[in-house]
Amino acid sequence: MCKTLKLCVLTAALAAVLAGLAAAADVTAVNELVDRSLQWNGKTVAIEGEAIGEMLPRGNYAWVNVNDGTNAIGVWMPLADAKKISVYGDYHHTGDTLRVTGTFSRDCAEHGGDVDIHSDSVQIVKTGGAVGHPVSGGKKAAAAGLSAAALLAALFCFGPRAKRR
Amino acid sequence: MSGVTGIKRQGSAALVGYYTGWVVLAITLLMAVPLLTSLLLREWSAALDFVIGMSVSMLVSCLLIACGRAARRRGAQLDWKSGFAVAALSWLVLMVLCAIPYRLSGHCQSFLDGCFDVMSGFTTTGLVLTQDLDHLSEGLNMWRHMLTFIGGQGMVVLALGFLGRHTSGAYQMYCGEGKDVKLLPNVKNTARIIWRISMVYLLAGTAALFVCGLFIGLPPLQAFLHGLYIFESSWSTGGFAPNTQNMMFYHSFAYELITMVIFILGSLNFGLHYAVWQGKRVEMAKNIEVQSFVITSFLACALAAAKLSQLGVYTNAVSVFRRVVYNVLSAHTTTGFGNVYARQFANEWGDFGILVMTIAMLIGGSACSTAGGFKGLRVGIVFRGLVADVRRVLSPERCVHIEKYHHIQDCVLDDAAVRSSGLIILCYTALFAVTTLLGVWYGYPLAQSAFEAASATGNVGLSIGVTQVSTPALLKVQYILAMYLGRLEFLSVFALIGYVIGGVKKTCARH
């Protein structure tokens, strides 16, 4: 009895892990989609990446550009889904990480031949946030030293005394 | 005797340095714009990058000016060769100096990559090695697009217009930058006209893109910045964009159309713009360059569209226009905006599509414009020369026929014009061949290697995927060289090389 229970628990755990792995393996790199676009055309794919730039609303839908580190692609999603995204990536921010499932097309008839994904589902896997850009002491010192030297040089070169010489 | 020429040479070398110093100074001062942008947008780290870059450039320009001042006071004059050398040297010195903020930003993995991107900007090429564009500071974005804008008009042209009080040899420097049309008798005024034309278009174009940007959903500040960047990039036929996806970021037909109008305008001769501004509308139709451009671009678009439709790569008319015509025109005007992925050219377009693109890129835009390539003027002249020769063979011996072509004014098609155009085309072809060869040496397929080589030589900037961080360093250097030579149209670089060899010979002779 105990043994059977243990076996059941182990099997369930194994199944869960495998399912998780399978889900992770489902994600396709954007570069892979682009590189072999003919094979992927029209297929349902899943990508996971950072929302970047801005949401570009078009009526009840919106474009969200997603960069997964290999490349970036436009995702056509319902406006309601896009509105759930709180942070978009730029210099000061890391955008929300999205997991998008949808249909990939290399020559989207609806969007003038765009390479895009029309979403079936959009999940926010990880919320983004502000990125700090700490400045090293060395950089500050270099900037101070060099700008002082440049000012002196400019004074020497173009100052009132340089004109008379 | 040898002593006298020695002094003269030293004097003129110092003078080349002196004028180079002024050009460097002009660009150094302009670094204040990205610095200010970074400060306003609280990008402190990026701001310091520009402080450092500006300071180093200032030191270099002061050094060059201080060293050359004595020679200038001795009354040394700038001859043709030196004027050309100034243009060639300025571009090289500035490539290194302007790359400093790139490298410090951490988005370039080596200083070579930074130099590559700066040269790509100056020459209005648009090939990119800077990584993770989506998280770039606005300061660096401003700098990238300013470089391409300044490069299109010409750094020397800029320096002449705003700093050139002493105009000895100004015309030589101006020509050295690959611009040879004198719009006005005075070079300084010509330089100013070129900048004035560009600034007027800058205002109009940025406004148009700003409004369109608002419509496609960009917030006002972003709409303005994107509008400015994309204008600078399209007017200069550059091809940089602030995001990884280039033109695909916007998902907008209207945005693409506006850029298309701007880059076609940008690829036209400044002489033509000036003539039209002066009310000479007919110039538009009569000009040999416009005719040449219309014919070659129509042929390229038609051939590419027909083949890609036949292959079934693009199925409906809108896709064909947006993907094929846009990219072919972008290639032909040497802009390099792309709204398909680099690898799509390689994987989907087929050899025929790649070949048409390669030829269009090599032909390029107009002479004395922001575009690269052989230039329509030269293609037109050589073609007319060929026709004239055939006619000469076929007609009775005594009949003397004078061929003419129209470029701003009616010009006689003489052998000298045909020869010099032919020689430049030959130089371009040789450079293209060598660059392709090196790519093939490193194991890239011939068609892809040729595409990328044409893109660099013609200052286009479309990539088929060869240009990457992992590309061999020597190939990157070759691309830098191809962009540089292609942009300056060889002569001034030859002048600079002549200088260096002359100097080396002198030094050797002395010892």
Ligand SMILES: [Zn+2]
């Ligand atoms: Zn679509």
